[in-house]
Amino acid sequence: MTGNKIPVGPFHPLLEEAEYFELKVDGETVVDIDMEIGWMHRGHEYISEQKTFTQSIYLVERICGICSTSHPLACVHAIEDIDNIEIPLRARYIRTLVGELERVHSHLLWLGLAGHFIGYDTLWMWAWKYREPTLQMFEAISGNRNHYGMMRVGGVAKDVDPAIIPDLLKILDEIDRKMEMIAKAAKDDPVLKSRLVGVGVLKKEDAIAHCVVGPTARASGVAIDVRKDEPTDAYDLVNFNEIVLKNGDVYDKLVVRVLETIESNKIIRQCLEKLKTVGGPILNNVKEITPGEGIGRYEAPRGEVFHYIRSDGTNRPVRHKVRAPSYVNIPSFVASCKGIPVADVLITLAAVDPCYCCTERALRVVDAHDRPFELDLQRLSRTKTEQIRREIYGK
Amino acid sequence: MGWYQRRLAKSLWVFHVSGSPCNNCDIEILDLLTPRYDVERFGIKLVGSVRHADVLLVTGVFNKKVAPRIRRIYEQAPKPIFVVAVGTCVSGGCCFKESYNTVPVREEVIPIDMYIPGCPPKPEAMIEAVAKLIGVLNG
Amino acid sequence: MNGWTFFYLLVFPGLLFTAVLGLLVGWIDRKVSARVQYRVGPPLLQNFNDFFKLLGKETLIVKEGVRSMFVLAPLVAFGTTVLIATLIGMPLFEKWLSGFNLPIASGFDGDLIVIMYLLMIFSVMLILGGSATGNVYSSLGAGREIKLLIADELAFILVCLVPIIKSGYTLRLSAIVTAQASAGAFIGSVSGVIAFIIGILCLQAKMALPPFHIAEAETEIVEGPLMEYSGPLLGFWKLNQLMMYVFFPLLLIVLFCGGFNLQGWGILWAVLKYVGIVVVLVLIKNTNPRVRIDTALNFFWKYLTPLGLIAMILAVLGV
Amino acid sequence: MDEFKQFRELFGTKIGQVIQKPRRLFFVVKEEHLLEIVKYLFDGIGCRLSTATAQETYHGLEILYHFSLDKAGIYFCPRIVISDKQNPKVLSITALVPGAVWIEREMFDLWGIEFVGHPRMEQLLTLNSPENPNQPLRFGRQA
Numbered sequence: 001m002t003g004n005k006i007p008v009g010p011f012h013p014l015l016e017e018a019e020y021f022e023l024k025v026d027g028e029t030v031v032d033i034d035m036e037i038g039w040m041h042r043g044h045e046y047i048s049e050q051k052t053f054t055q056s057i058y059l060v061e062r063i064c065g066i067c068s069t070s071h072p073l074a075c076v077h078a079i080e081d082i083d084n085i086e087i088p089l090r091a092r093y094i095r096t097l098v099g100e101l102e103r104v105h106s107h108l109l110w111l112g113l114a115g116h117f118i119g120y121d122t123l124w125m126w127a128w129k130y131r132e133p134t135l136q137m138f139e140a141i142s143g144n145r146n147h148y149g150m151m152r153v154g155g156v157a158k159d160v161d162p163a164i165i166p167d168l169l170k171i172l173d174e175i176d177r178k179m180e181m182i183a184k185a186a187k188d189d190p191v192l193k194s195r196l197v198g199v200g201v202l203k204k205e206d207a208i209a210h211c212v213v214g215p216t217a218r219a220s221g222v223a224i225d226v227r228k229d230e231p232t233d234a235y236d237l238v239n240f241n242e243i244v245l246k247n248g249d250v251y252d253k254l255v256v257r258v259l260e261t262i263e264s265n266k267i268i269r270q271c272l273e274k275l276k277t278v279g280g281p282i283l284n285n286v287k288e289i290t291p292g293e294g295i296g297r298y299e300a301p302r303g304e305v306f307h308y309i310r311s312d313g314t315n316r317p318v319r320h321k322v323r324a325p326s327y328v329n330i331p332s333f334v335a336s337c338k339g340i341p342v343a344d345v346l347i348t349l350a351a352v353d354p355c356y357c358c359t360e361r362a363l364r365v366v367d368a369h370d371r372p373f374e375l376d377l378q379r380l381s382r383t384k385t386e387q388i389r390r391e392i393y394g395k
Numbered sequence: 396m397g398w399y400q401r402r403l404a405k406s407l408w409v410f411h412v413s414g415s416p417c418n419n420c421d422i423e424i425l426d427l428l429t430p431r432y433d434v435e436r437f438g439i440k441l442v443g444s445v446r447h448a449d450v451l452l453v454t455g456v457f458n459k460k461v462a463p464r465i466r467r468i469y470e471q472a473p474k475p476i477f478v479v480a481v482g483t484c485v486s487g488g489c490c491f492k493e494s495y496n497t498v499p500v501r502e503e504v505i506p507i508d509m510y511i512p513g514c515p516p517k518p519e520a521m522i523e524a525v526a527k528l529i530g531v532l533n534g
Numbered sequence: 535m536n537g538w539t540f541f542y543l544l545v546f547p548g549l550l551f552t553a554v555l556g557l558l559v560g561w562i563d564r565k566v567s568a569r570v571q572y573r574v575g576p577p578l579l580q581n582f583n584d585f586f587k588l589l590g591k592e593t594l595i596v597k598e599g600v601r602s603m604f605v606l607a608p609l610v611a612f613g614t615t616v617l618i619a620t621l622i623g624m625p626l627f628e629k630w631l632s633g634f635n636l637p638i639a640s641g642f643d644g645d646l647i648v649i650m651y652l653l654m655i656f657s658v659m660l661i662l663g664g665s666a667t668g669n670v671y672s673s674l675g676a677g678r679e680i681k682l683l684i685a686d687e688l689a690f691i692l693v694c695l696v697p698i699i700k701s702g703y704t705l706r707l708s709a710i711v712t713a714q715a716s717a718g719a720f721i722g723s724v725s726g727v728i729a730f731i732i733g734i735l736c737l738q739a740k741m742a743l744p745p746f747h748i749a750e751a752e753t754e755i756v757e758g759p760l761m762e763y764s765g766p767l768l769g770f771w772k773l774n775q776l777m778m779y780v781f782f783p784l785l786l787i788v789l790f791c792g793g794f795n796l797q798g799w800g801i802l803w804a805v806l807k808y809v810g811i812v813v814v815l816v817l818i819k820n821t822n823p824r825v826r827i828d829t830a831l832n833f834f835w836k837y838l839t840p841l842g843l844i845a846m847i848l849a850v851l852g853v
Numbered sequence: 854m855d856e857f858k859q860f861r862e863l864f865g866t867k868i869g870q871v872i873q874k875p876r877r878l879f880f881v882v883k884e885e886h887l888l889e890i891v892k893y894l895f896d897g898i899g900c901r902l903s904t905a906t907a908q909e910t911y912h913g914l915e916i917l918y919h920f921s922l923d924k925a926g927i928y929f930c931p932r933i934v935i936s937d938k939q940n941p942k943v944l945s946i947t948a949l950v951p952g953a954v955w956i957e958r959e960m961f962d963l964w965g966i967e968f969v970g971h972p973r974m975e976q977l978l979t980l981n982s983p984e985n986p987n988q989p990l991r992f993g994r995q996a
């Protein structure tokens with residue numbers, strides 16, 4: 001089916017972000033993929049150089065809405081790395097608590113959207129319905145649903161009031177129960193399994209070549225996790241296991257995220273228990289930062305967030321480099337999207353859970369002899385699910 | 396207050412325009428559709444095409460690449476149309492004012508009728524804004 | 535054409551009655567779907583508000599589109615909908631109206647065939663409206679609408695043939711109703727039940743309800759043919775779709791369930807029949823996701839049409 | 854930190870000024886040794902290129918590559934100083950590290966550093982944006 005040239009603008013009704021993909025298609029399989037980004041570019045590094053260290057922590061929080069405590073954590077680690085600043089024990093637990101809670105709410109958000117793309121709106125409604133208690137916990141701890149403003153150089157800004165810990169634990173039990181149900185629904189559903197197994201495989205060598213991070217890498221067998229490799233905050237004081245699977249298809253990426261959410265719940269429980277007993281200050285205020293360079297890393301829900309800060313003794317960073325995990329995960333589409341049917345492209349793009357949600361639903365597809373035609377990924381993706389359901393249930 | 400305004404107030408069809416946001420306000424807008432804050436009670440529906448829209452929910456501080464397209468989206472919408480700015484980014488430029496790549500004044504790109512400050516504005520705040528919009532319509 | 539025909543056309547079984555009932559029944563559909571997703575769902579008069587709001591909006595007509603067809607399509611479709619509603623409504627409410635000794639225009643020979651053609655015209659108008667805008671998404675949606683039309687038209691004709699055969703080869707709706715009054719509702723017989731089930735699925739496709747709402751898939755190709763419509767024209771399209779909620783179940787009732795006898799308990803039985811069919815449609819709507827166009831095509835041709843033929847043969851044998 | 858010691862014995866002569874911290878190693882590299890060191894880091898001990906930072910200092914444009922050895926949780930950071938500020942040119946490492954395509958394109962976009970041998974040398978973030986802010990992060994930038 002070839003159509004005339006279609007100005008597929010980056011705006012699509014249900015799309016959160018503006019993204020623009022271009023696939024070269026030969027019949028049904030994808031031959032080449034090209035991406036044009038830049039709709040989101042707000043020039044963080046430029047602004048950050050005009051702000052003081054504390055101000056740039058607030059700025060850095062607004063890079064990505066759904067992993068909004070990963071960037072401040074990495075930024076604070078970078079500043080502390082310049083002078084090897086130590087932070088009090090209670091602050092370490094609070095930092096880990098907020099970081100893991102955000103991993104739960106980010107993974108549930110992704111699970112809902114993944115269900116939405118392959119035509120399972122009930123999974124979307126469920127996942128987002130059971131994500132609300134997590135946001136309730138955030139409001140109890142930091143007063144805001146997403147941008148928490150918890151991090152400071154040398155500690156944490158707000159303390160977790162021990163009085164509210166019992167009902168935080170109650171909410172956590174409720175989330176655990178629901179998480180088991182969602183995990184069962186997502187993992188053992190035959191249609192979902194046959195729909196996602198073997199789709200958009202990212203082989204281990206490709207993952208290493210493209211320097212991919214986070215669940216995308218762990219699903220392909222590359223065992224990198226900043227929480228285990230360079231345990232800062234309280235990650236060396238809590239015990240949890242790192243989930244690494246082998247065959248790197250979309251199904252494994254889903255299972256990695258679901259198991260990680262369960263692990264995160266365990267970490268949160270341990271942190272809350274410790275916060276009942278561990279007392280002490282939550283911030284040893286740092287007077288001034290000596291000239292030097294610092295690298296800060298944190299395991300965001302999508303992968304390793306990297307911050308590099310260079311200071312020259314004043315209270316403003318001279319250079320502040322930020323690298324979000326999706327920056328390296330997205331180019332890996334070239335490897336994982338080649339040779340797969342067009343219907344699977346959308347779920348493969350979404351499986352990386354791109355941080356600025358570039359889950360483009362319509363895109364310009366160019367067929368073998370370069371005639372562009374309009375193709376809607378979402379419809380294809382849903383109908384393929386439908387086709388598989390028909391085979392399985394024989395309806 | 397005309398009889399027609401009351402009808403318009405009770406059935407606002409919403410179209411979501413994202414101008415380089417940090418996608419937090421977009422997630423909060425989608426939160427409004429999920430079971431906990433269901434806005435269909437007020438007859439608000441997320442529609443797929445600009446032609447059907449009554450309210451344009453604009454998020455994000457516009458960067459230079461996105462601004463002309465948002466202008467075009469506004470021109471395509473049938474009048475009367477309301478533009479509701481969700482989040483501090485659109486209302487006041489938030490922390491991205493000094494950047495080289497963002498449009499300094501957003502009102503030049505698209506005339507904004509209502510601002511919902513907050514980063515991100517709580518779903519309750521958005522519902523309250525909708526109630527005010529209905530109030531404004533009801534006169 | 536005495537004054538009463540206009541009354542029948544514009545007020546009772548025609549425009550006013552169908553529109554109001556359609557808007558009410560549309561609310562049931564939205565409310566049940568919302569409840570399935572744990573949501574609260576819209577208030578009762580929501581569809582009325584939507585329709586009147588759309589009437590007040592500005593109509594934007596695409597410059598390079600075919601301007602006249604763009605405007606004409608919804609109006610002609612609206613006209614056909616009103617005509618269909620009257621043609622179906624008359625045989626149903628004939629006895630009730632004769633109670634008030636009003637002159638009855640009770641249809642004519644072959645009005646079932648006219649209804650089938652009018653339904654075809656409705657789909658054609660949707661196709662023309664969609665492709666008149668020159669917008670790629672709309673022409674894509676119009677293309678799908680054609681495929682869908684081909685898919686369910688054949689099955690629908692077979693469904694209508696069964697009651698014709700069973701009521702002694704008459705093509706008159708009121709004759710079918712009277713035949714059923716004597717020989718018991720056609721749904722009782724085996725062929726009647728099969729035809730009724732195929733009829734329900736054809737309705738699902740004709741009314742573009744999920745799982746066959748491929749043409750106006752909201753999250754995919756942006757409302758399909760209706761993408762470029764705004765204001766009153768869009769209002770008429772939405773009203774047409776909601777009026778279908780009224781006259782399609784009524785058509786099935788006339789063909790298979792022996793029409794209404796509105797005396798005493800008859801009224802309750804009539805309402806029950808109507809609401810039953812609507813609930814079945816809504817349940818099918820909520821339980822399955824969207825189907826791809828070629829899956830829909832071979833579903834209709836590979837399964838439903840042979841089944842319709844079997845039902846027809848059984849009807850001929852008199853089962 | 855035996856990896857650091859081992860690395861410094863191997864490349865002691867080829868690297869200039871070194872700053873060693875508990876888990877970080879910053880060292881200056883001349884351009885001709887860059888590919889050799891990147892090959893050792895990426896293929897040899899299996900580091901992952903996290904990103905590269907460009908910085909304008911008074912004695913020239915500076916590029917700092919960040920290689921992360923995940924097993925040990927440490928970072929190797931080779932640093933190249935390009936003295937010619939008018940049209941800075943550097944060898945591209947995309948041949949060795951496919952993941953560096955976007956990283957180098959961004960530096961070309963925001964800093965104007967030309968990477969010789971890059972498969973697709975064009976802007977990344979400000980591609981066909983209405984008014985081109987060309988190299989906004991350089992000193993002579995007009996805000």
